[in-house]
Amino acid sequence: MGDRTHTHTGAAGRAATAGGPASVRNVVLVGHSGSGKTTLVEALALTAGALNRAGRVEDGATVSDHDETEQRRHRSVQLSLVPVEWDGCKINLLDTPGYADFVGELRAGLRAADAALFVVSAAQEADAVEGVTRAVWEECAAVGMPRAVVVTHLDTARTSFEEMTRVCGRLSGHDRPDTVLPLHLPVRGPEGPDGHAPLTGLTGLLTGKVFDHSSGERREVPPSAEQRGPLQEARDRLIEGIIAESEDETLMDHYLGGGGIDVATLVGDLEKAVARGSFHPVLAAAPPAGDARQGIGTVELLDLVTRGFPSPAERALPAVTTPDGTPRPAPVPDAGAPLVAEVVKTSSDPYVGRLSLVRVFSGTLRPDDTVHVCGRGLDGPGGGTRPRHEADVRVGALSTPFGGQQRPVDRCVAGDLACVSKLGGAETGDTLSDGGDPLLMEPWSLPDPLLPLAVRAHGKADEDRLSQALARLVAEDPTMRLEQNEDTHQVVLWCMGEAHTDMALERLRSRYGVRVDAEPHRVPLRETFASRTVGRGRNVKQSGGHGQYAVCEIEVEPLPPGTGVEFVDKVVGGSVPRQYVASVEKGVRAQAARGVATGHPLVDVRVTLLDGKSHSVDSSDAAFQTAGALALREAAADTRVQLLEPVAEVGVLVPDDYVGAVMSDLAGRRGRLVGTEQVDAERTLVRAEVPEIEIGRYTVDLRSLTHGTGRFDRAYARHEPMPPQLADRLREAGRNDAKSG
Template sequence: MRDRTHTGTGAAGGAPKAGSPAAVRNVVLVGHSGSGKTTLVEALALASGAVNRAGRVEDGATLSDHEEIEQRRGRSVQLSVVPVAWDDHKVNLLDTPGHPDFVGELRAGLRAADAALFVVSAAQEADAVAGACRAVWEECAAVGMPRAVVVTHLDTARTPFDEMVRICGRIFGQGDPDAVLPLYLPVRGPEGPDGHAPLTGLTGLLTGRVSDHSSGERVEAPPSGGRLESYRAARGRLVEGIIAESEDETLMDRYLRGDELDTATLVDDLERAVARGSFHPVLAAAPASGRGRQGVGTVELLDLVTRGFPSPEERAVPGVTTPDGAPRPAPACDAEAPLLAEVVKTSSDPYVGQVSLLRVFSGTLRPDDTVHVCGHGLTHPRDAESPRHEADVRVGALSSPFGGQQRPLDACVAGNLACVAKLGGAETGDTLSGDGDPLLMEPWPLPDPLLPVGVRAHGKADEDKLSPVLSRLVAEDPALRVEQNQDTGQTVLWCMGEAHSEVALEHLRTRYGVRVDTEPHRVPLRETFASRTVGLGKHVKQSGGHGQYAVCEIEVEPLAPGTGVEFVDKVVGGSVPRQFISSVEKGVRAQAARGVAAGHPLVDVRVTLLDGKSHSVDSSDAAFQTAGALALREAAAGTRVQLLEPVAEVGVLVPDSFVGAVMSDLAGRRGRVVGTEQDSGERTLVRAEVPEAEIGTYTVTLRSLTHGTGRFERAYARHEPMPPQLAERLREG
């Protein structure tokens, strides 16, 4: 925050130490794909001395040693942790994927972090910034997480820095754009042949000093005369913003009187406002060029992280309960307090097996400790609740993550991150506590996967392994859901989007050796009768010896949606003996479950048993069950059987400018718009009812239609009659 020449305290290859929670900073990087998050992390690692110019550490490993799937796709698909040392602090940089399909990895990063850097590219449109960042910014605001904004790609920008600041103020300001202001102004060099002027330094608005990188090394200098006018205007606005957030009420009076305010006082007030999440500085950054180690803005950014962002001690620990649900006070973030940690990510290593990334919230975790692992399972509208699990587990060796590498770790104090291998089958979201005082942390919000992909085993060997492997895949990635649909008999993998599904299927093949074939998702249809009808079921067989004899007459009438199947007995005179009434009902219900026309369950009908015949010797329970089923099938032949399709209640939240396009698209999906509601930030919530068959891939369409700014939720509403032409086409197909 204070402009000065800085060399950092991290030595190349040296692992930063965290002896106490006060020395730790956990910072998550958030941004859209292509914004430069990973490049920024590498630049910060270089500036701090964690890696050399080639991006290597002492053992020759590179910071960019990503999974093969990431190298092939050219984008991050998982959370990566890179610790660096700066001013006697350990800074854990949590690099998250920018693609919206991998929001589960982003949520894990948010859980492990105490502050957030929102990385936005000046080379991309404002809609891309809003689509990727606005919802996450609002989530951070709801819990008071400190945030700052880093603008990248100014060398090739289509948008100048001052315009990017205005865009960020509009998107992130939440009605107060003066809470999102720059701390530095970019300094540019002469234009090159391509018409772009390189970023060569920054001018500090509070100190007036310039960090000049034009020589390849960071050198401080006073601002040049040509920039003084823009500097004074930006500085005045920044000072006013700091005063507005200051707890010192005398500052405003002194400022209005024209008194010169002490720079140290302004910096202290700024750091406090940033730490409590009420002021959000904007910085520009570019990686180092030439032989220089410190890229433009990297020193300033590391200073902001260590001085302005809070330590874990200053952040509240998430709520905790006992395993049976009794509330407990959250322990303090203290290295000497009882242990409380959480598995924020689970991955598989081909050599060591399952690896759990832990955030220690309280106490100290050491190798060979015995801990209590408790998981509350995950609840999802399409799944049964997975069982809560508990076990006492011995912790093996600890390691500190460094990109794709692991470094030995003696102990992990409160506030720090560590990796543990083979932690007794622990899943993402599980809580670790002392074995004598088991606790359970409240779960973090998980996204609802809305893209269904039907999967089936490719061969017999794959079929035997598919179910347990899918369970392991979901345990690693809580943004995935597996549904075993009893109505369609289909195994459905619910994903966040196409990229998410492709990565999950590739992990099945390459990581677990299971081949699967995909198929279109089938929605569970139902059947019902269109009108009242009657049916006669006659099951008479005589082939010598004991025969079979049962006759029953039924009436079937349609009922209101959601009624199910009712069975009514109106037999008089004992034509069907009392002991066989239930047999007829069993046969009717069994046939209703199998369907009477297209093989879908029959619902919303009343079946009335009117009459029948029996034989004193040949009648039996099985015979009357068969007769009941035959009677229902005959009744179906005498009327039109309607196909019912599931209809979902859909809520689509989009910017106002996309409302018309979204409503038109929903209408094309046979949807009925039932209302709109104005939401904050110039957005509208469109409520509609849409057949589920029409919204299987809607998450992909909506993302394209709204440039990534729209999101939607869905919930089952009811089954409704399918249009006759579609039902006929389905029967013929």
């Protein structure tokens, strides 16, 4: 595997069309920000002949052409697809963002792929690499996705391939480090003045062949005498690791007995172990230098992908149901089977409009086909939702992306990916199926967005376009939720982090032409009475014409949390006519919804109507509604009105090293520790109840506190009384805002 010399040209896509799913490889590149994923994709495309020596496609665009947000921020923020051809296979390289805020793009890449390349930088600190990579590694392990590791930036001073291999070995657990082993050892040239020896080539551990790139071309040379010792030690360990994963149980006895095993048998067992996800080879890679077409390790990587990674036909497909939830047989990865496909990404192109990146799991998708689009509803934090939707839609043009180009294709077969234009209102995560037999695929896992961004239109023109722009933004990004908060009257975008919010604001402005202003997010507070009190509402106006006459007396008493507002009628003798009792209740409830002290809804009280007066001519429904509201306000003036704040149940999953810091931080946020739970050998789940006003930015703060290794979830628990001193500060701030307004 990887010891051949190749020269490849030709357009990706012909192999997939000719050979169907068996000739497709879908590979997602994952790794921490700055690990070199995009550079590696370009190097692989150059080696495969998809780029010229200047790193450009035919129209002069580069494979890494990004949208306007990426160009300004010099950071990948979206999933990109680069198809190349190698050894008769179409390889769909899915480049994902490394920044944690864009986990939705990462999950989309994992859904579309059948194998993963973990790209790690030797220039990064080992703890940072392991912490960021572990969560995705475990996610792939849970579904049995094949994985390999690529170590980059070995040309940087004081880097160690061996150390990074040990770090990656810990990802598989302390009991299975020998499932993450190198296939090749890097070859370094003479040390420079800084003491650093540059990377010049690779040595294949199974074949012993050395491929040297020091001349600018990849050529085979014999191993030197000083290379043979480390080579043999690493080779023995690799062979033992391969044999341990072999399905042939006699190999280990044969090997331990001193018998030799031929390279072809080892390579065959290696490829099988990689394909089923039980062995994870480590390779080194460096981009081409100068005018060279082949970078160090790029041929070896492409060989690994085509020979070691499974085709779509070898992978289990996600479960499907009917739109009403009835289970159906699993789809078949065959081009002639009924259509089952999924929108894994939605984007907007300035020339062709909305583009949907679709993975076809079963059947064949063609232009002008009529398909059934089905999307499930999703509940989000704070009431944010995505409504369920279904429609029959006619498919527009199909294309495959490459840099700034969209290359037309006449069909997309099972296992392949393509961009579809004008796919109606399809959103990311929607299922495409035959109209006569609509299906819905099992959704992929997505974390809840937990950082709120409250926005308002900058001007009248922006206000007219804001709703549509926000709807399109949320349809493109499944990790973003839109909430119209009825309590605070704010429009809230729930995002994954600060970079995610910055991207949302920038895209609203640059892509949709909408200017918005961000404002502080307000949590929905409540009011309640601290003690029993009474109030009298007198609405008497008789200054000529038809007057108003209504008087009511009420008693208000606090109730247990979660009770709401109760209304009790205890009027005797008809002092308030029966037809007006409901009017008093309506006025009381309307005033409770508006609040009686700070403008927040009043809850957890019982209002009892005791007495009142009426007039045979001037009493009316409206008059008694007003009297009921006045009575409630008067009652509030004679007692202390307590502010209630929402409290969330919070679960924080962190490495054991950060448990103390997290618990101290939660205590500083007025949190109450509920308990801790050991999740595995190295991580603990900390459970606490924390006021929501204290965790508005906890996503950002936790990432900083734990160096990106911690994550949390939250759920509304109840409203509780706010400390008096804090409530007084909020009341004062509200009065100041009212004066300034």
